[in-house]
Amino acid sequence: MTSLLQKKILLGGIPLGCDNIGDEAIIACVVKMLKESLPGVELTVATADPATAVLLGVGVEPPFGFAGYGLEGFSETVKRYDAYVWCGATGLSDYPHMALDLLELAQDAGVPTFVWGVGMDDELNPVFFKVAGKRRAFLRALGLVGWYERRLRARLAHRIARILPRCKGVWLRDPQSVAMLASMGFPGAGVTADTAILMREGRAQEGRAPARPVAQERDPPVLGLCISTQRQVTDLKGLGEMIAAVRASGARVLGIPMNPKTDRALMEGLGVECIPGTTPEAVAEAAATCDVVLSSRLHLLILAANVGTPILGIARGSKLANWLDNFGRTVEGCVFDCDWNRVTEHVLAALHDRGDWDEVREAAYARLEGRFEKARGEFVHALEECHAG
Numbered sequence: 290m291t292s293l294l295q296k297k298i299l300l301g302g303i304p305l306g307c308d309n310i311g312d313e314a315i316i317a318c319v320v321k322m323l324k325e326s327l328p329g330v331e332l333t334v335a336t337a338d339p340a341t342a343v344l345l346g347v348g349v350e351p352p353f354g355f356a357g358y359g360l361e362g363f364s365e366t367v368k369r370y371d372a373y374v375w376c377g378a379t380g381l382s383d384y385p386h387m388a389l390d391l392l393e394l395a396q397d398a399g400v401p402t403f404v405w406g407v408g409m410d411d412e413l414n415p416v417f418f419k420v421a422g423k424r425r426a427f428l429r430a431l432g433l434v435g436w437y438e439r440r441l442r443a444r445l446a447h448r449i450a451r452i453l454p455r456c457k458g459v460w461l462r463d464p465q466s467v468a469m470l471a472s473m474g475f476p477g478a479g480v481t482a483d484t485a486i487l488m489r490e491g492r493a494q495e496g497r498a499p500a501r502p503v504a505q506e507r508d509p510p511v512l513g514l515c516i517s518t519q520r521q522v523t524d525l526k527g528l529g530e531m532i533a534a535v536r537a538s539g540a541r542v543l544g545i546p547m548n549p550k551t552d553r554a555l556m557e558g559l560g561v562e563c564i565p566g567t568t569p570e571a572v573a574e575a576a577a578t579c580d581v582v583l584s585s586r587l588h589l590l591i592l593a594a595n596v597g598t599p600i601l602g603i604a605r606g607s608k609l610a611n612w613l614d615n616f617g618r619t620v621e622g623c624v625f626d627c628d629w630n631r632v633t634e635h636v637l638a639a640l641h642d643r644g645d646w647d648e649v650r651e652a653a654y655a656r657l658e659g660r661f662e663k664a665r666g667e668f669v670h671a672l673e674e675c676h677a678g
Contacts, residue, residue, distance in 0.1 A: 297331040298323065298672075299367060300347075302375030302388040302404075304355035306338030310547045311485070311588025314569035315377035318487040319405065320345045326669045333370070354387040360394065367395045372457075372675060374403045377484060379587075379608055381409040381461075381470060385445055386417065389452050396455050401675045404459040405668060406484045409466040409473075410606035418442060442473075450474035458671040460664045465611045481664035482657040483612075485588060488573060489595040489654065510540045510640040513579035513598070514561060515589045518551040520605040520624050522585065527629030529559055534633045540640050545575050547586040581639040583632070585624055587612060594653075599639050599646045603627060615653040616646075 300319060303312055320332055324346075333348035334341050337356040342349045353363040367373055373395040380388045392402045415421075418441050420428055428434045453459055453475040460479040461467045467478045512535050522528050532542050544563030546552035553563050564575045569592060576582055576593035584590050585603040590612055593600050602609040604620040613619060621632045 296371040297333065297369065298372045298374060299333050299335065299350065299370040300374050300376050301335030301350070301353065302391055302407075303378040303380055304384075305334060305336035305352055306341060307352070307356050308548050308550050310549065310567065310569055310572055311586060311591075312378055314485045314488065314572075314588055314592060315406065315483070316341075317345060317569060318484040319374075319376045320347055321487055322484060322665060326665065327672065354391055355384075360390060363391065364394050364398050367400050368398050370400060372401045372403060372672060374405055375407060376405045377407060377462075379408040379410050379606070381407050381449075381466070381473075382412065382606075383410070383414045384417075385413075386448075389448050392456065393452050396452070402456045403668070403671065404453065404456055404461075404478075406460065406462050406481055407466070408462045408483070408608055408611075409469040410608055411465070411469060412606055413442065413445070418445075446474040453477070457675050458668060460668060463611045465607060465614075479664055479667060480660060481668075482661040483588075483591055484661075485569075485591045486595060486654070486657055486661060488569065488592060489658075510580040511578060512540055512542050512636060512640060513545045513576055513582035513584075513589075513593065514542055514556065515545050515547050515552055515582075515584040515586045516555055516559075516603070517585045517605065517624075518548065518555050520585075521555070522603070522624045522627065524627060524629060525559070527627065531629045531633045531636070532559060532561060535636055535640075538637055538640070540580075540637075543575065543579060545572055545579075545582070545584075545589055547572070547584075547589050552586070580641075580643075581636060583621070583636060585609070594650060597647070597650065599643055601632070601635060601639065603632075615657060616649050 305312055305316055316334055323330060323332060333350055335350045335352050337352045339349055350366055351358045354360055375388050375392060395402050420434060420437050425434060428437050460481040461470060462481055462483045464480050467480050470478050516522055535542055542561050544556040544561040546556060546563050549567040556563055573592045573596050576598050577596040579598050581599045582589060582593040583601045585605050587608050590600045590602055602613050602620045604610055604623040610620050621635060622628055
């Protein structure tokens with residue numbers, strides 16, 4: 290029997306090294322989790338950023354299927370590994386075909402496959418699942434737009450039902466994603482939590498209780514802000530008026546771009562000063578200086594909650610609502626339909642009053658970490674069983 294310590298695991302299935310700080314937070318935490326749980330296992334990350342090797346202490350492979358890389362060579366590459374893990378992001382609804390292709394190729398190569406921490410929005414990526422352009426005009430003339438889009442969804446469901454049961458284990462990051470996946474043909478997923486909660490400030494260590502965050506008084510108060518260019522806010526005028534109103538109240542607006550290129554350009558275009566840092570740690574440090582964070586990017590909300598900062602979300606899909614539901618909160622609106630006057634009222638109130646946030650946050654993380662640790666145990670056991678076989 291070969292020792293688990295001699296085994297090699299390839300992590301991929303999401304566009305890593307592609308200017309998405311949320312994705313980088315996920316992979317850093319997955320690496321941390323596996324190093325802690327399986328000391329000695331050799332980890333390799335499929336990424337477009339070769340600096341990941343030094344940053345995380347891992348090997349690197351090309352980001353097959355993403356960042357301009359095709360699938361050529363993946364089948365031979367994955368044979369050098371003892372397991373392939375698709376880990377994180379909202380890939381089941383954002384870019385499912387590519388990640389499913391990777392899983393299937395690994396399975397066909399005889400490599401055990403796993404899905405860990407992936408989310409699923411209630412809306413499939415319109416780029417792939419909504420017909421547009423001349424084709425839409427043609428199908429609309431025939432009254433077949435709905436039929437065609439249902440067919441695209443059915444094809445995905447067929448692939449999910451064929452490929453995911455061949456995995457050694459599938460865990461999604463929230464119960465809503467598990468339910469969505471079940472509706473698409475795979476009812477066998479377990480539930481975990483987003484692996485980025487491992488960056489939580491004051492996480493329990495060696496049996497000690499987590500430290501309770503202490504509210505900080507700042508003069509002036511600070512709003513942390515990230516507005517994504519993906520499914521961008523429709524009413525930029527209303528957003529600009531909200532920013533102006535916050536400043537008029539005497540508060541500061543600090544941009545925390547989760548895409549250091551596109552999000553930064555959008556917010557700087559609105560006159561918002563942005564942090565220079567481009568790492569998950571820099572984002573967490575900036576969020577900790579804020580009195581409240583407002584974001585349409587999920588992982589800024591996660592990293593902000595990790596360090597104890599109250600959060601408000603603008604939805605661009607169900608994933609922000611799913612995260613806020615852990616805290617008994619709802620989104621402020623969506624990128625396509627948002628009452629910015631109402632958002633302004635809520636931001637101004639949150640800047641000066643944390644309410645019951647600290648107690649709610651601690652209770653939420655107790656539930657999240659309990660769910661996560663149970664799933665982590667199942668995942669590690671499945672890896673050990675797989676390698677012992």
